[in-house]
Amino acid sequence: MSASSEHPPFAVTVDLAVFTIRDGAFSVLLVERGAEPYAGTWALPGGFVQVDEDTETAAWRELHEETGVAQFEGHLEQLRTYSAPDRDPRMRVVSVAHVAFAPDLPEPSAGSDAAEARWWAVDDLLDVEPGSPASPDAPALAFDHAEILSDARERIRAKLEYTTLALEFVAEPFTLPELRRVYAAVWGAPPDLGNFRRKVLGTDGFVVATETRGASVAGGRPAVLYRRGSARAIQPPMLRTASA
């Protein structure tokens, strides 16, 4: 980092791709913008970083302000930084995007600048494969948020392979079919039943069995309940199944 020359002032923001599984659908939280630019269009929640916080702290704060989620209930990590000079018509803004997950977030309430906030199925916003922008009837997102959302989805799809991150999408206690539905929702197709169980139960510390079983679903056999294990990595990884 050299110390000479001009250093023009930037605004630094955080943008958040907050994911959950709602009714079996991989879903993301969007806010409808109430102010220009992009008033009336949907965007990722976010806001300005304050002088005394790092971006992760700012992301947690914004997440709490917009959804009421407290810090300890989920997982949040940096995605990457978006810095195209014209990405915000108002001023020179660099945005540090973050990804967050939680098993069952409360219905969001619209924040100060958001006209509305709600969950969207990611499949209604993006094409199944990255690259192609979106389905014909998908709403266009504000700023470069479609790109951020696509990058965020790819990050999560990849991380389900080699980490136990899927656990962040289920509330304890949970069943293996529930956990498998997380993979199905994120990947677009469920992993093979038997192979999935073999992999999860064969990875030390992925899940911990309890003595109890859940309630019967639709007259089926009740499933054993599990809690999250302490393992973070899956090695070798659980390979992604091709989406339907």
Add this chain to the structure above:
Amino acid sequence: MSASSEHPPFAVTVDLAVFTIRDGAFSVLLVERGAEPYAGTWALPGGFVQVDEDTETAAWRELHEETGVAQFEGHLEQLRTYSAPDRDPRMRVVSVAHVAFAPDLPEPSAGSDAAEARWWAVDDLLDVEPGSPASPDAPALAFDHAEILSDARERIRAKLEYTTLALEFVAEPFTLPELRRVYAAVWGAPPDLGNFRRKVLGTDGFVVATETRGASVAGGRPAVLYRRGSARAIQPPMLRTASA
């Protein structure tokens, strides 16, 4: 991204971890700082982002200014953003770190603010495993650059597994033993000879054989010369060998 409240001004910088293989050692380019803070200590090259460029453009520009490397000769990608409020005592700075590789960079010349610039073996700066800061006689790096360098090394170690990025460290044409030494230098131990050849030659588009052979090394058998293939991914990945 909400539009209310204050948006304090930030300086945005890029920091660069530029890697190459020098005499078989995985090496990184450092500059000795000529100005306060941290005058006289070694740091990653970098500088301020200008208003009309994104961070990747700024990183290429700084790389060129500090080393004379032109844009097309290597690979550069964003690593992550470092934003601790006290990371620079002068002002509020957010730094977007990048990683770059090249097969054979020219001897660097000291830039405007750098007293000196030279290549360092990464093993002389960091411990073999991340976490522990460094060897006892390793020079302390300026700012949070030890953390950035550690993250950058881990990114590269991981990417050698599932991408053909190792090709960026060799000049064409190259031999398979040369390519294998890249893996040895970055991972700390060479992959098994036979298994390495099986994997590289069995991955479509990793390398393309030529009709020619290189010169004999130390009286040994001359090796077949190859060129880079078009494949970007290695699937399934080439798994990392434990470092000696």
Add this chain to the structure above:
DNA sequence: GTAATAGTGTCTTTAAGACATTATGGA
């Protein structure tokens, strides 16, 4: 009983690990 969901078992195939062996050049 049937339908629905949960769970187990097994055969095949892929690919990596761990070597031993052979090939080809120069001094």
Add this chain to the structure above:
DNA sequence: TCCATAATGTCTTAAAGACACTATTAC
């Protein structure tokens, strides 16, 4: 001939793919 490096071959083992099958509940 000997040494050094390059290249190939093979046996074993780990683990995923692709199923078929059994178990337990509600009705």
